Amino acid sequence: MVVEEPALVLQFVKALAHESRLRLLGLLAAREHSVQQLAALLSLKEPTVSHHLSLLREAGLVRMRQDGNTHWYNLELRTVSRLGRTLGMREQLETFASGQANLAGLDRTVRNYLTAEGRLKAFPATRKKRRPILVWLVRQFEDGRRYSEAEVNALIERRHHDRETFRRELVGYRMLARESGVYWRMPEADWAP
Amino acid sequence: MVVEEPALVLQFVKALAHESRLRLLGLLAAREHSVQQLAALLSLKEPTVSHHLSLLREAGLVRMRQDGNTHWYNLELRTVSRLGRTLGMREQLETFASGQANLAGLDRTVRNYLTAEGRLKAFPATRKKRRPILVWLVRQFEDGRRYSEAEVNALIERRHHDRETFRRELVGYRMLARESGVYWRMPEADWAP
DNA sequence: TGTCTAATTAGATAGATATCGAATTATCTT
DNA sequence: AAGATAATTCGATATCTATCTAATTAGACA
Structure with a gap:
């Protein structure tokens, strides 16, 4: 197993550290959704959802596919899984100590x-x-x-x-x-x- | 494998979602430290470190043992590992969708x-x-x-x-x-x- | 080309949280 | 008991971020 860059892991956990974004991942874990659908399901406005999705996308946890002017978002389960698992490795945690890149x-x-x-x-x-x-x-x-x-x-x-x-x-x-x-x-x- | 309460997982990722706290875990991954030691290593004041440690402790990611009036903090690697791994399970992610307890x-x-x-x-x-x-x-x-x-x-x-x-x-x-x-x-x- | 629709981006504001100095607590030492 | 030490708690402030409305972009379609 590979040790990840501390900065990437920080980006990962920050992306998860909000109830709305966890709920977004939860919805995407079942099936792909458009921004409108997600906004309706979470009772948020579209710009807000768009903002959360961009954080998830930058962290590589979701990907987007476009059809017409509808954007369909999908979960990147493998990335979530890989970064989640790395948190449990002492070797990985030790790379966080310095606050610098590895x-x-x-x-x-x-x-x-x-x-x-x-x-x-x-x-x-x-x-x-x-x-x-x-x-x-x-x-x-x-x-x-x-x-x-x-x-x-x-x-x-x-x-x-x-x-x-x-x-x-x-x-x-x-x-x-x-x-x-x-x-x-x-x-x-x-x-x- | 057990599915965790959404609220616990949120507490977990929020506890990790700050550079200082990741660095604290990194230091504790190597060996136990006192609050003073951690404050010196991170160039932060003791109250700040104490604040971060309390978030990590409430999430169950570190434990404290007291010797005299020195508090020694240790990593709870098993808990970190368990919660990290659960993030990679689609079944777990789906429990986040509702924003409610399971x-x-x-x-x-x-x-x-x-x-x-x-x-x-x-x-x-x-x-x-x-x-x-x-x-x-x-x-x-x-x-x-x-x-x-x-x-x-x-x-x-x-x-x-x-x-x-x-x-x-x-x-x-x-x-x-x-x-x-x-x-x-x-x-x-x-x-x- | 103009219009409609879905999404994103920009800008403003409200809410959350990180940090510090000061005050307090708990323990040890003499 | 009195002073010293380590940590925590409190209260204030500064920074960060979540959310909204308004404006803009990009694609579909007539």
């Missing part, structure tokens, strides 16, 4: 490009430095899972605001593959040197 | 005595009604685990403010046993009729 054991190049919070300071100019950064970045993606473009962007934005550049580079290095709007992580053997 | 399948007497939030409205006057309430209450305690009086009080107070009465009755009905300040749940066979 930089130990990282490639030296990568460490130099990360802030204490684990975000990228810049996009590296030389190919030699770029590759290890992208390797580190693509490992944020689960193997064998399909991502929408919005999900790819959300994952990248946790590390750097320039989602377009990094997304393009990940595809260019054949670390991410893309077909008809769906992305997935490629096997390491295929990554460009 | 009253289905409860004894009729008990249900009549509970508010929508799952708290006891009153202490039942007749022995006939009292027993099922106490049975329900003692089942909030884990089997085979030892509780300090403060922990017993905290658990009871989640259900009713009058911790003294209910604690006395639980012991009187031989549902809880007590020896030198430590409490534990008795086997059901021993409970008084």
Whole structure:
């Protein structure tokens, strides 16, 4: 089992730490719902629900699919489960102690490009430095899972605001593959040197 | 695996949803600490740490042992683990949908005595009604685990403010046993009729 | 293109909670 | 008993966040 970044776990528990958002997850656990439906079921206004859903989405706990101008929200049970389980591991809890990103054991190049919070300071100019950064970045993606473009962007934005550049580079290095709007992580053997 | 009360799960995730409290758990995951030590390690004042610890304690995630006037705090890894794992169960998530306590399948007497939030409205006057309430209450305690009086009080107070009465009755009905300040749940066979 | 619908975003306000210094409590020491 | 120490409780303030209405965006459809 993998140890998660403290910042991600904090984002996870903050996303859950409100009755309305737990209820949203509860409703989505049964079936997908539109924003209107959710607002009616919780007796809240649509902007409020939209706000809660955006927190859940940024934490990766729900995903959205659009049909016309209706947005259908679904539970990402695997992510909830993975992050929930990690809370029970002493090893994981220990990573919280410092309040910093878990930089130990990282490639030296990568460490130099990360802030204490684990975000990228810049996009590296030389190919030699770029590759290890992208390797580190693509490992944020689960193997064998399909991502929408919005999900790819959300994952990248946790590390750097320039989602377009990094997304393009990940595809260019054949670390991410893309077909008809769906992305997935490629096997390491295929990554460009 | 058991499904937890929605209110308990909410209390759990709220207790985790702050960087300082995650860091506290991280420090306690390695070894026990006093309040002073924790305050120094987090660069916070003691009252602040005390406040955070009380939230963690009420959620059952840490326990305290006193030596002189030093309070030593320990992680309750089992509780963290149990509640973390339950988040990954669809069945558990579905109980969040209503925003109400999970009253289905409860004894009729008990249900009549509970508010929508799952708290006891009153202490039942007749022995006939009292027993099922106490049975329900003692089942909030884990089997085979030892509780300090403060922990017993905290658990009871989640259900009713009058911790003294209910604690006395639980012991009187031989549902809880007590020896030198430590409490534990008795086997059901021993409970008084 | 204009209109309708669903959702999001912006901006304002009310409510919750994190933090601190001061006061209090509990325990130990002499 | 008196003073010292560790922690908690209290009360005030500052920060954060949940919620709403109003404005805006994006898609469907005629």
